[in-house]
Amino acid sequence: MDWLNLVVFPVLRSVVLIVVLLTGFAYLTWYERKLLARFHARYGPNRAGTFGLLQPVADAVKAVFKEEVIPRHVDRWVYLLAPMLALVPALVIWAVIPVAKGVPAIADVNIGFLWILAIAGVESYGVILAGWSSNNNYSLLGALRSSAQMISYELPLGMFLVSILLLAGGFSLVSLVETPRAWWEWVWLWAMFPLFFICILAETNRSPFDLPETENELVAGFQTEYGGIKFALFFMAEYINMITTSTIMATLFFGGYRLPFGLLSDVVWLGPFVLAAKVILLLFLFIWVRASIGRPRYDQLMHFAWKFLLPVSIGYMIVTALLVVFFK
């Protein structure tokens, strides 16, 4: 019995979660290409299957059957380690996210928030190490940019998370979703959402903050020397990160698996579907931004983080603390 609860069930849950996420990743690429095509007034992929729905399958087959090339000038171990280090945190962070009423993905630990912060902190290793081990100046520049960018945007992100934590009053994400909020809390929370979303864009290296891989200055940045399935792993990491961060935002800002106004709150199996719907909407936001906004210069990116976002986030945290003390 102990073994069942300790090992078998968590492993089964993890396998299901990973399969769902990988499928999600495959269809997220399709979703993005279709949407981008619509923004550009094109059709997008429409040859493989109806509406191009088999396109991800074709892409996967292509990536898997490409020749495995490991350039001679790379640091072999680190070079092979980097794609894995990029992918694993994006999957691991899911352990604490609640997917239905009272049901966390893997475990409801009392450090749920800190777990997110901790995993977000180690997310940048894949990119940094890929850039260094490639032994190529463009890759190294991409990696340096990426690490500086991620470290800078982690600070306001952490401050905002602390503010949410102050409002929630506990570290568990499961109880965060279940605890009812007053109307002013929602308003105050949503006022911060755009800034939080900007931090998330920078953390996931998504356009318009995809400076680590700017093709016109750095070829392909940190992933220049990668091909085939190893490149696919980086690709996967980026997209699964998008799904993961969208889920976190849905959980923190939009009630996670719950319908608004407590509708149908007793139907437990509805939870994952509601969550998925919210995530798809947030993913639309990611792609919308990519289609609409151009890249800033690198110094603008840094100035924005240190001279605007960080002071604002600290101020936000102070005001939140005062609000919690006086009104809650």
Place this chain on the structure above:
Amino acid sequence: MMTASILFFIAIGAVSLASALGVVISRIPIHSALFLLVNFVSMAVLFITLDAQFLAAAQVIIYAGGIVILMLFVIMLIGSDEIRENAGHRVWTPYVGILLGVILLASMTFALVEAGPPPATSAVVQGGVPEAVGMTLLTRYILPFEMAGVLLLVALIGALLLARPPKQKTEN
């Protein structure tokens, strides 16, 4: 169940020891930094087995997520050439290092055996729940906490002063 947890402890302890050795032995600075990362993470796992979850999270956030990244950053900026056999090495360095390590180990073992396991910690922090750790830090240990804060502030200001370009030279 007891044996399983002891086996787990031995496995994680072996990983952390091996990675600590790797930090010292490997000749490529980036590899050393990566071994250090493994070491920090395995320490965090050990903290979790001791029910000190907050400490584990803090360990990963601060050391794995912050300090090692900064180290990598510095190594990459300065250049990460392989350390050659006798670059700045003296013959006796490793022996003195080993000797000092043994002395440290012996004195710590002695102190722990003499004092016995510290009784208060686990009761005071209730198994490392964040709320309990926070309460203890800000009431019972407020003075050391504040002093650490002041120390960090001083270090920050010092770093700013050092990094500032010298004023008079630019005027001339």
